[in-house]
Amino acid sequence: MKYYILFGPPGAGKGTQAKFIVEKFNLMHISTGDLLRKEMKEGTPLGLKAKELIENGNLVPDEVVVGMIKSTFANNKNVEGFLLDGFPRTTAQAEMLDKMLQEQNEGVDKVISLAIKDSTIFERIAKRAEIEGRKDDADPATIQNRIDTYHQKTEPLIDFYKKQNKYFEIPGEQTIEEVFDCICKTISK
Numbered sequence: 001m002k003y004y005i006l007f008g009p010p011g012a013g014k015g016t017q018a019k020f021i022v023e024k025f026n027l028m029h030i031s032t033g034d035l036l037r038k039e040m041k042e043g044t045p046l047g048l049k050a051k052e053l054i055e056n057g058n059l060v061p062d063e064v065v066v067g068m069i070k071s072t073f074a075n076n077k078n079v080e081g082f083l084l085d086g087f088p089r090t091t092a093q094a095e096m097l098d099k100m101l102q103e104q105n106e107g108v109d110k111v112i113s114l115a116i117k118d119s120t121i122f123e124r125i126a127k128r129a130e131i132e133g134r135k136d137d138a139d140p141a142t143i144q145n146r147i148d149t150y151h152q153k154t155e156p157l158i159d160f161y162k163k164q165n166k167y168f169e170i171p172g173e174q175t176i177e178e179v180f181d182c183i184c185k186t187i188s189k
């Protein structure tokens with residue numbers, strides 16, 4: 001089983017690229033953001049709890065997202081591999097993922113990181129707000145909190161995966177096709 005992580009700040013283009021990657025490499029796409037938005041839409045207890053955190057630009061608790069990942073792995077034993085999008089987002093999540101995979105004699109294969117400047121994040125999210133109508137995209141203070149949260153809690157994962165020699169960074173400010181081409185080369189090499 002292959003395990004790839006698509007990494008990067010909000011607005012880096014993870015969702016866009018994920019669609020192309022899973023098709024080309026025959027992987028199952030797991031986006032914790034999409035899973036959480038589904039819970040919110042359905043009004044489940046988990047969704048209701050997540051809604052306030054997400055709409056203020058905060059992370060949901062590690063145990064919640066790790067639980068979602070665990071059950072998705074358990075329910076999809078017959079796939080060739082997974083593309084994790086938006087997970088892990090904290091060192092604790094990355095450690096729990098490593099433990100979970102080690103128990104099955106598996107491990108993360110590669111971390112593909114899309115790098116963009118904070119100013120580009122702002123531009124892209126503002127544009128997405130008009131198209132997708134996500135509440136967490138609408139308010140500049142919320143966007144800023146998501147960027148700050150990324151720098152504080154998620155960026156330390158870069159060193160975490162560099163130490164494991166699994167970290168590959170791709171400039172996210174090229175065209176969609178150019179980014180995808182770099183990703184394909186990184187996965188295939």
Ligand code: ADP
Binds near residue numbers: 034057065085087090
């Ligand atoms: P983006 O990449 O644009 O930030 P996502 O769709 O990945 O958007 O996530 C939206 C929100 O869902 C995040 O801001 C966060 O509140 C919550 N979320 C998603 N994944 C995680 C995670 N792994 N850990 C904690 N919270 C998460």
